[in-house]
Amino acid sequence: MLTDYHCHILPGIDDGSENTEMSVKMLGLQRQQGVERIIATPHFYAHREKSVDNFLKKRDNSYKKLIGSEVDLTNVFLGAEISIEKGISELDGIEKLAVEGTDLILLEFPYTGFKDWMPEEVHNIACEFRLVPIIAHLHRYVSIFSKEEMEAVLRMKAIFQINNEAFAGFREKKFAAKLIKNGVRYVFGSDCHNIAVRSPNFDILKKEFRKKPEIIEASDNIYEKHIL
Numbered sequence: 382m383l384t385d386y387h388c389h390i391l392p393g394i395d396d397g398s399e400n401t402e403m404s405v406k407m408l409g410l411q412r413q414q415g416v417e418r419i420i421a422t423p424h425f426y427a428h429r430e431k432s433v434d435n436f437l438k439k440r441d442n443s444y445k446k447l448i449g450s451e452v453d454l455t456n457v458f459l460g461a462e463i464s465i466e467k468g469i470s471e472l473d474g475i476e477k478l479a480v481e482g483t484d485l486i487l488l489e490f491p492y493t494g495f496k497d498w499m500p501e502e503v504h505n506i507a508c509e510f511r512l513v514p515i516i517a518h519l520h521r522y523v524s525i526f527s528k529e530e531m532e533a534v535l536r537m538k539a540i541f542q543i544n545n546e547a548f549a550g551f552r553e554k555k556f557a558a559k560l561i562k563n564g565v566r567y568v569f570g571s572d573c574h575n576i577a578v579r580s581p582n583f584d585i586l587k588k589e590f591r592k593k594p595e596i597i598e599a600s601d602n603i604y605e606k607h608i609l
């Protein structure tokens with residue numbers, strides 16, 4: 382089941398879809414591209430939110446706006462893209478941000494450079510709550526992390542998420558292809574935010590692997606392995 386593990390399709394909750402109309406268009410595009418399972422992952426920045434529970438209320442309200450629209454919500458699941466901040470593993474209720482019905486949780490490294498506490502926070506979330514971290518769009522950090530820092534990240538017990546757009550670039554494509562070849566656990570996502578420059582883009586991925594569908598299937602199959 383073609384799965385988008387990372388997207389910002391919920392209306393009016395982050396810098397993704399601006400309103401219900403845009404969400405309907407984004408979901409429509411995903412379906413046209415053959416995406417059958419969608420994990421909605423609005424940004425969660427601990428320092429901007431009152432609490433996890435408050436964020437979850439906002440997320441529910443956002444999702445409810447899609448109910449009753451013409452959009453097909455079959456196999457749309459709720460999650461979040463949690464920015465790793467110092468101390469995040471101790472935030473009350475952080476485990477509630479896991480992808481609903483699974484032990485998967487999508488975590489995003491900041492773009493400010495690598496710090497030793499970052500993998501520690503990831504490790505603590507995983508161990509404390511028995512969750513499996515998905516590290517968002519790792520290829521984006523090739524020019525931010527040193528080789529050694531990237532190796533430290535890759536040693537973590539985690540699944541690594543690749544944005545489809547990585548296959549449209551040179552350096553990021555090379556990095557993503559190497560990840561896949563080296564046998565790490567990976568999943569794909571559109572990380573779509575709108576219907577303009579960051580729109581649903583599974584067409585890129587399908588074109589890239591038209592002769593190797595098993596590469597995409599390996600990503601899709603991760604979900605089933607993590608259903609609780």
Ligand SMILES: [Fe+2]
Nearest residue numbers: 387389462572
């Ligand atoms: Fe994202």
